[in-house]
Amino acid sequence: MRCEICLKAGMTGNNVSHSNRHTKTRFVANVHKQTLVREGKTVKVKICTRCLRSLHKSKKVQKVFAAL
Numbered sequence: 001m002r003c004e005i006c007l008k009a010g011m012t013g014n015n016v017s018h019s020n021r022h023t024k025t026r027f028v029a030n031v032h033k034q035t036l037v038r039e040g041k042t043v044k045v046k047i048c049t050r051c052l053r054s055l056h057k058s059k060k061v062q063k064v065f066a067a068l
Contacts (some may be wrong), residue, residue: 001031003048005055005064038065 002009010028017023028050035042045068047055052059 001029001046002022003029003051004033004045005047005051005061006066008050036065038068043068 008029008031010026012024012026014022015025031046032049032052033044034047034052035044036047036055037043051061055065
């Protein structure tokens with residue numbers, strides 16, 4: 001899934017063992033379906049936990065959320 005606010009998504013990388021063997025892995029973003037209130041209406045959004053925490057603090061994230 002992808003965050004609708006910051007567009008954060010998963011990325012790929014390698015698990016590296018003690019013997020230095022590399023196996024592919026996927027690091028997924030911590031995205032949740034959340035019901036939020038925007039302009040008096042309830043809106044269901046997929047939002048990462050970082051944006052959810054920042055929604056109450058950062059004016060930048062609040063501005064992006066209001067534009068959606």
